Amino acid sequence: VSVALAWRGPIANTELNALHAEGFGHSLLDEDWEGQLARHSLGWVVARDADRLVGFVNVAWDGGAHAFLLDTVVAVDHRGRGVGKALVQAAVDGAAEAGCEWLHGDWESHLDRFYTDACGFTPTSAGLRSLRE
Numbered sequence: 001v002s003v004a005l006a007w008r009g010p011i012a013n014t015e016l017n018a019l020h021a022e023g024f025g026h027s028l029l030d031e032d033w034e035g036q037l038a039r040h041s042l043g044w045v046v047a048r049d050a051d052r053l054v055g056f057v058n059v060a061w062d063g064g065a066h067a068f069l070l071d072t073v074v075a076v077d078h079r080g081r082g083v084g085k086a087l088v089q090a091a092v093d094g095a096a097e098a099g100c101e102w103l104h105g106d107w108e109s110h111l112d113r114f115y116t117d118a119c120g121f122t123p124t125s126a127g128l129r130s131l132r133e
């Protein structure tokens with residue numbers, strides 16, 4: 001299977017809402033991804049198998065040296081073939097070409113091997129605080 005990757009590639013709300021729900025195992029939402037990405041992202045990477053959206057990652061930005069990886073997701077039937085690793089590498093390349101010096105990422109411990117071994121992240125101490133409590 002050949003998958004094509006595109007930095008800041010076109011993407012529609014309906015297809016990304018469907019991939020996100022499948023990939024993260026939640027109900028179908030109606031997020032305005034196109035608006036959010038245009039307003040708040042340095043970039044994003046779209047992976048397509050022919051016309052079908054099979055992978056996505058979002059790169060948020062502080063406007064300077066720091067970019068932040070969010071929402072890495074690959075369609076269930078395309079996992080384990082290197083698509084996730086290629087998505088993250090394209091995000092690394094896009095952020096570096098935009099002049100960023102650091103790409104931050106956070107993940108659950110079961111994905112340690114994916115982000116460190118496959119994608120080259122160095123583990124750090126980091127934290128996350130819920131704003132809903």
Ligand SMILES: CC(C)(COP(=O)(O)OP(=O)(O)OC[C@H]1O[C@@H](n2cnc3c(N)ncnc32)[C@H](O)[C@@H]1OP(=O)(O)O)[C@@H](O)C(=O)NCCC(=O)NCCS
Pocket residue numbers: 023024071072073074075078079080081082083084085086106107108110111112113114115118
């Ligand atoms: C995490 C995810 C993006 C990985 O995508 P993928 O296309 O399956 O990953 P790749 O095929 O590029 O994997 C690259 C390497 O990471 C390893 N890896 C991938 N997923 C892994 C997992 N869940 N646990 C441990 N290692 C994993 C693979 O074994 C592979 O190693 P190898 O090259 O030695 O075989 C995908 O499983 C996914 O969409 N998960 C659900 C959404 C999610 O949790 N996203 C992360 C948000 S932080």
